[in-house]
Amino acid sequence: MFRKTFAKSATAAVLALGATGALAQTEVQWWHSMPGALGDWVNGLAGGFNGSQQQCKVTPTYKGAYDVSMTAAIAAFRAGNAPHILQVFEVGTATMMGSKGAIVPVGEVMDKAGYKFDPKVYVPAVTGYYTAPNGQMMSYPLNSSTTVFYYNKDAFRKAGLDPNKPPKTWPEVALAAAKLKASGEKCPFTTSWQSWTQLESFSTWHNTEFATKNNGFGGTSSRLAFDTPLHVRHIENLANMAKQGLFVYKGRGNAGDAPFYSGECIMSTASSSAYGNIKKNAKFEFGMSTLPYYPDVAGAPQNTVIGGASLWVMSGKKPNEYKCVADFFNYLSRPEIQAKSHQETGYLPITMAAYDLTRKSGFYDKNPGTDVPVQQMIVKTTDKSRGIRLGNFVQIRTINDEEMENIWSGKKTVQQALADMIKRGNEQLERFEKTSK
Amino acid sequence: MEKRAFFRSRWLPYALVAPQLAITIIFFFWPAGQALYQSVLIQDAFGANVEFVGLENFRVLFNDPGYLASFRVTAVFSVLVAGFALGIALFLAVFADRLLRGAATIKTLLIWPYAVAPAIAGVLWLFMFNPTLGVVAHWLNRAGVHWDFLLNGRQALSLLVMAAVWKQISYNFVFFLAGLQAIPKSLIEAAAIDGAGPWRRFWSIVFPLLSPTTFFLLVVNIVYAFFDTFAIVDAVTQGGPGQETSILVYKVYHDGFKALDFGGSAAQSVILMTIVIALTVLQFRFIERKVNY
Numbered sequence: 001m002f003r004k005t006f007a008k009s010a011t012a013a014v015l016a017l018g019a020t021g022a023l024a025q026t027e028v029q030w031w032h033s034m035p036g037a038l039g040d041w042v043n044g045l046a047g048g049f050n051g052s053q054q055q056c057k058v059t060p061t062y063k064g065a066y067d068v069s070m071t072a073a074i075a076a077f078r079a080g081n082a083p084h085i086l087q088v089f090e091v092g093t094a095t096m097m098g099s100k101g102a103i104v105p106v107g108e109v110m111d112k113a114g115y116k117f118d119p120k121v122y123v124p125a126v127t128g129y130y131t132a133p134n135g136q137m138m139s140y141p142l143n144s145s146t147t148v149f150y151y152n153k154d155a156f157r158k159a160g161l162d163p164n165k166p167p168k169t170w171p172e173v174a175l176a177a178a179k180l181k182a183s184g185e186k187c188p189f190t191t192s193w194q195s196w197t198q199l200e201s202f203s204t205w206h207n208t209e210f211a212t213k214n215n216g217f218g219g220t221s222s223r224l225a226f227d228t229p230l231h232v233r234h235i236e237n238l239a240n241m242a243k244q245g246l247f248v249y250k251g252r253g254n255a256g257d258a259p260f261y262s263g264e265c266i267m268s269t270a271s272s273s274a275y276g277n278i279k280k281n282a283k284f285e286f287g288m289s290t291l292p293y294y295p296d297v298a299g300a301p302q303n304t305v306i307g308g309a310s311l312w313v314m315s316g317k318k319p320n321e322y323k324c325v326a327d328f329f330n331y332l333s334r335p336e337i338q339a340k341s342h343q344e345t346g347y348l349p350i351t352m353a354a355y356d357l358t359r360k361s362g363f364y365d366k367n368p369g370t371d372v373p374v375q376q377m378i379v380k381t382t383d384k385s386r387g388i389r390l391g392n393f394v395q396i397r398t399i400n401d402e403e404m405e406n407i408w409s410g411k412k413t414v415q416q417a418l419a420d421m422i423k424r425g426n427e428q429l430e431r432f433e434k435t436s437k
Numbered sequence: 438m439e440k441r442a443f444f445r446s447r448w449l450p451y452a453l454v455a456p457q458l459a460i461t462i463i464f465f466f467w468p469a470g471q472a473l474y475q476s477v478l479i480q481d482a483f484g485a486n487v488e489f490v491g492l493e494n495f496r497v498l499f500n501d502p503g504y505l506a507s508f509r510v511t512a513v514f515s516v517l518v519a520g521f522a523l524g525i526a527l528f529l530a531v532f533a534d535r536l537l538r539g540a541a542t543i544k545t546l547l548i549w550p551y552a553v554a555p556a557i558a559g560v561l562w563l564f565m566f567n568p569t570l571g572v573v574a575h576w577l578n579r580a581g582v583h584w585d586f587l588l589n590g591r592q593a594l595s596l597l598v599m600a601a602v603w604k605q606i607s608y609n610f611v612f613f614l615a616g617l618q619a620i621p622k623s624l625i626e627a628a629a630i631d632g633a634g635p636w637r638r639f640w641s642i643v644f645p646l647l648s649p650t651t652f653f654l655l656v657v658n659i660v661y662a663f664f665d666t667f668a669i670v671d672a673v674t675q676g677g678p679g680q681e682t683s684i685l686v687y688k689v690y691h692d693g694f695k696a697l698d699f700g701g702s703a704a705q706s707v708i709l710m711t712i713v714i715a716l717t718v719l720q721f722r723f724i725e726r727k728v729n730y
Contacts, residue, residue, distance in 0.1 A: 074483055405678040
């Protein structure tokens with residue numbers, strides 16, 4: 001209500017000033033979850049677009065963290081005043097896809113506006129994640145990240161390790177951790193987002209199913225499958241490292257990031273989007289490398305799985321408003337805009353052109369390691385590695401957090417905990433299957 | 438001795454209670470009715486696909502061992518929070534009541550924490566007890582206690598109880614202090630003349646005369662521990678390690694507002710509502726008998 005009145009009076013004020021084109025301007029509401037510097041980036045994108053043409057005006061509004069803004073948008077949708085564009089985190093993807101009446105596929109919006117959408121220009125692991133089985137793009141991948149490995153080069157030197165040779169495999173991580181511990185480090189290795197890094201990305205990285213039916217891409221009858229000998233072996237390896245004090249658990253979500261950049265923990269698996277924060281806060285030289293893997297597994301390393309968020313177009317808006325949304329997405333896809341976003345935020349480029357542009361500009365040479373997440377993602381994906389799309393994913397991640405804590409604290413064996421994760425997670429999947437029929 | 442007002446008009450009394458009734462209906466009965474209605478449905482997040490499932494949501498909950506375990510956690514948590522919050526507040530109020538100098542300052546300082554939002558209270562305690570950064574955690578480790586509430590369920594629960602109690606003491610303190618000041622000094626002086634010591638005076642005179650306040654606060658504190666503490670849990674432990682601090686109201690919040698499972702969350706809030714209603718009835722039925730008004 002307030003916003004509408006405000007927009008009206010703003011238009012009136014502009015008219016009074018005699019500005020051109022204000023009368024015909026179509027307004028598009030964009031709800032996002034990017035705080036601080038990332039919020040400036042979002043405002044910059046909207047501002048750039050608004051300045052580039054006269055017909056449309058995109059208004060970005062910060063609506064709180066991902067889960068908060070999604071809840072707010074759902075309430076707004078139920079009350080009949082949803083925004084045009086909503087930024088939704090990757091775990092909400094299946095929920096959004098299942099809400100048939102609530103969204104319009106981005107592919108359809110682009111088609112109607114007369115834009116040719118060529119899926120080939122996009123980075124496959126990024127767009128594949130947001131594409132329906134029939135090949136239609138469902139949402140626009142604004143900010144994608146993936147799982148990478150960070151390490152503290154200064155501490156490596158102190159422990160007699162080669163700072164330019166990060167451990168590439170899990171056995172090497174364990175060896176490096178032991179050396180670091182011997183040199184007096186209290187937290188050789190930690191992780192953020194344990195379900196994402198140690199189970200989800202771990203699965204695609206080893207070209208192994210996390211869930212059946214191509215990790216949920218083949219339909220909502222998908223069930224969890226991460227109790228293979230490979231998964232057991234990896235989690236057991238981590239549990240042993242925890243027992244020996246080589247792996248120290250620092251909490252759920254991105255709680256592992258701060259102990260890394262404070263210098264307490266020396267190696268960490270985390271989101272590539274943590275790069276900016278680490279660069280800003282770390283008072284030591286750090287390196288970024290690929291996610292570790294097991295060298296004896298055939299097909300590894302494959303590709304890691306994406307995180308971050310995408311933009312969804314909500315239903316029930318006017319045709320000229322959808323035209324503006326399409327114009328805006330087309331603007332965002334320009335290589336120079338993409339490349340700038342990628343370099344500014346550390347999020348993945350979504351088009352190959354943006355990647356090439358960044359490479360040619362010498363950005364990766366000046367900021368070594370920043371191309372690691374891209375390298376992990378630009379390979380051709382397989383059915384097992386395209387991504388993970390599960391309903392009630394928020395609950396499943398919480399369940400995985402809970403059960404993994406039971407492993408680290410020694411309350412449950414690895415087999416038991418993995419079995420419980422699958423049992424409890426599958427109950428969530430069954431429930432989701434019922435609601436999305 | 439009862440005081441009663443009589444109204445000649447038929448509608449005036451109803452008109453006078455109407456605003457209160459309206460508030461009660463809009464803010465209590467309507468949401469409660471909504472929760473009841475939603476608890477028998479399952480639906481997708483946007484409400485496009487709604488299906489009546491009867492008691493399915495409840496069946497799922499009672500087949501989940503984690504949910505059943507959270508009853509025990511909630512019981513322990515609530516008893517500890519209500520017990521400590523009442524005990525410590527009463528202790529402080531009794532001593533503040535006897536203060537001669539600086540009473541106003543000390544009372545104000547004791548009331549302050551009530552103005553702090555639960556989530557902020559949680560973060561404050563989290564900072565003090567953070568295994569890496571926390572001052573208190575540092576002392577504990579130096580004293581030989583291995584402090585790691587991220588993986589130690591007892592420590593996690595203790596931390597939550599401390600934060601929740603700290604936040605509630607102020608409220609209880611204000612009521613206890615007012616209650617104490619309403620006790621006629623002559624009674625206590627008479628007892629003192631008869632040779633009763635401070636301990637005896639407290640238990641035989643002050644405590645019984647304070648019982649209406651204590652009873653009221655007991656009800657309020659139980660409700661507080663059951664309903665108002667989810668923000669503290671969210672800020673400090675998010676229910677972990679495992680599900681060891683996942684109290685009932687936190688799960689309602691998590692499943693409803695984070696995971697968007699409205700049916701499951703509504704069913705849980707109906708269960709929670711039933712428990713609190715039952716507890717309140719029990720308290721009025723059995724404990725109130727011992728209260729002297």
